[in-house]
Amino acid sequence: MKPVLVVIPCLNEEAHLAPLVTHVLATNTTLPLHIVIVDGGSTDRTVSIAQELAQTHPCVTYLHNPKRLQSAAVNLAVATYGDEADLLVRIDAHADYPAGYIQALVLEAQTRPAASVVVAMDTQGITPFQRAVAAAQNSKLGNGGSAHRNAGSEGKWVDHGHHALMRIETFRAISGYDETFSHNEDAELDTRLRAHGGTIWLTGKTSLVYYPRATASGLFKQYMNYGKGRIRTILKHKSKPKLRQMLPVAVFPAFLLALLAPVCIVFALPFVLWAALCCTYGLHLAQKSHNRELAASGPAAMVMHFAWSLGFWRGLLAHLLGKS
Numbered sequence: 001m002k003p004v005l006v007v008i009p010c011l012n013e014e015a016h017l018a019p020l021v022t023h024v025l026a027t028n029t030t031l032p033l034h035i036v037i038v039d040g041g042s043t044d045r046t047v048s049i050a051q052e053l054a055q056t057h058p059c060v061t062y063l064h065n066p067k068r069l070q071s072a073a074v075n076l077a078v079a080t081y082g083d084e085a086d087l088l089v090r091i092d093a094h095a096d097y098p099a100g101y102i103q104a105l106v107l108e109a110q111t112r113p114a115a116s117v118v119v120a121m122d123t124q125g126i127t128p129f130q131r132a133v134a135a136a137q138n139s140k141l142g143n144g145g146s147a148h149r150n151a152g153s154e155g156k157w158v159d160h161g162h163h164a165l166m167r168i169e170t171f172r173a174i175s176g177y178d179e180t181f182s183h184n185e186d187a188e189l190d191t192r193l194r195a196h197g198g199t200i201w202l203t204g205k206t207s208l209v210y211y212p213r214a215t216a217s218g219l220f221k222q223y224m225n226y227g228k229g230r231i232r233t234i235l236k237h238k239s240k241p242k243l244r245q246m247l248p249v250a251v252f253p254a255f256l257l258a259l260l261a262p263v264c265i266v267f268a269l270p271f272v273l274w275a276a277l278c279c280t281y282g283l284h285l286a287q288k289s290h291n292r293e294l295a296a297s298g299p300a301a302m303v304m305h306f307a308w309s310l311g312f313w314r315g316l317l318a319h320l321l322g323k324s
Contacts, residue, residue: 003032004106005085005168009065009073010037013093014045020093021053021060027099031106033059036081038073040065071177071185078171088166096209104206105165108155115170115198116190118161120207126214132282132296133212133219133304135289141281141301155204160190162208170198178236184229191237219300220307227311235319252309278302 006024010017021035037050037060050062063080065073074090082088087109089102108117123138125131136142163186174192177185190200213219227248234241251274258271282298 001032002085002087003034003059004087004089004102005077005081006033006035006089006091006102007074007077008035008037008091008093009040009070010042010046010050010093011040011068012042012044012046014042014049016093017046017049018053020091020097021057023097024091024102025057025059028102031103033102034081034085035060036063036077037061038063038065038077040068040070040073067179069179069182069185071181072179075176075179078168078176082168082172086168088168088171090163090166092208092210094211096211098206098208101206101208104203108201108203108205109165109167112201113199114201115167115193115196116161116163116200117165118158118200118202119164120202120204121162121210122207123210123212125212128293129216129296129300130212130214131291132294133300135285135294135297136282136301136304137212139281139285139297139301141278142297142304156202158200158202159194160187161200161202162186163189164203164208170196174198181229181232183225184233187230188233188236191233191239195237216300216303219303223304223307224311224314227308227313228315229311230308231312231315231319235316248305248308249312250309251305252313255306274305275302278305 008017008020017037021037024033024035035057037053039047039050039062041064047062047064054060054062061081063073063076065076067073067076074088078088087106089105091097105117105119108114123134125134170193174189174196177189181188193200213222230241230245233239250270254270254274258268261268278301279298282295282301285297286292286295
């Protein structure tokens with residue numbers, strides 16, 4: 001059997017890289033792996049750690065990614081080592097993976113006629129703020145019922161999910177990730193994959209633990225970039241967005257409308273109703289879980305919605321002005 005090409009894009013991950021690689025190696029007992037660490041120009045000790053890992057473990061390789069972006073990192077690894085493998089597994093440096101993660105993905109690829117096997121994400125927090133964000137992101141208020149947040153025990157066919165395994169032949173056939181996308185590159189690729197005739201299986205056999213941004217400013221920037229990426233995908237493929245994606249689009253216009261409240265208080269109504277809905281939902285989650293700190297999940301959802309909407313409209317304006 002050919003080795004599975006495991007790609008770890010990273011940037012300033014000195015605290016997580018070595019434990020992650022050690023965990024992957026220690027919990028994989030049956031599959032040949034080629035782990036490629038692709039660094040995008042870290043300023044901490046990530047590069048030296050990656051080089052030490054490559055010297056210690058023959059199946060580990062270090063690559064420098066001059067384009068910095070994760071999409072370019074995966075493309076570079078496939079271009080360099082893709083001939084040696086049939087399957088690509090993408091692993092994020094800042095997440096936790098259960099034992100047998102890669103084995104479960106490979107087994108699904110062997111038993112399902114899927115071009116891509118994706119996984120559900122269980123968002124967890126360490127700090128009170130992260131736990132509030134995690135509660136929001138795991139709820140329908142935060143994810144709108146997104147399929148890749150809950151695979152169920154059996155798994156299901158989906159249009160998009162958190163990228164885990166792809167067949168290298170298909171990945172190359174659709175030219176890999178679009179390196180002009182800094183965010184939403186996974187959803188953009190899935191759009192092309194489906195147009196190519198490929199299918200996507202959301203496995204229920206394994207999942208990953210994701211840790212959200214630790215600050216409100218970091219969360220805001222992340223979701224603004226998500227919004228920009230989403231409108232770019234819609235415009236590139238002339239696709240029709242889903243209702244759960246379009247509802248947050250109205251948040252920024254509602255904010256602008258609320259600025260006219262001094263003229264007529266009614267103008268503030270849509271924004272006030274949205275804020276009240278978020279805060280009430282946060283209180284509901286806190287009461288349901290018997291955890292007071294989760295009341296902050298409502299304001300956390302407001303940050304996510306507002307930033308996503310702002311990014312969406314900024315991206316659309318940039319496109320209309322010919323600057324995208």
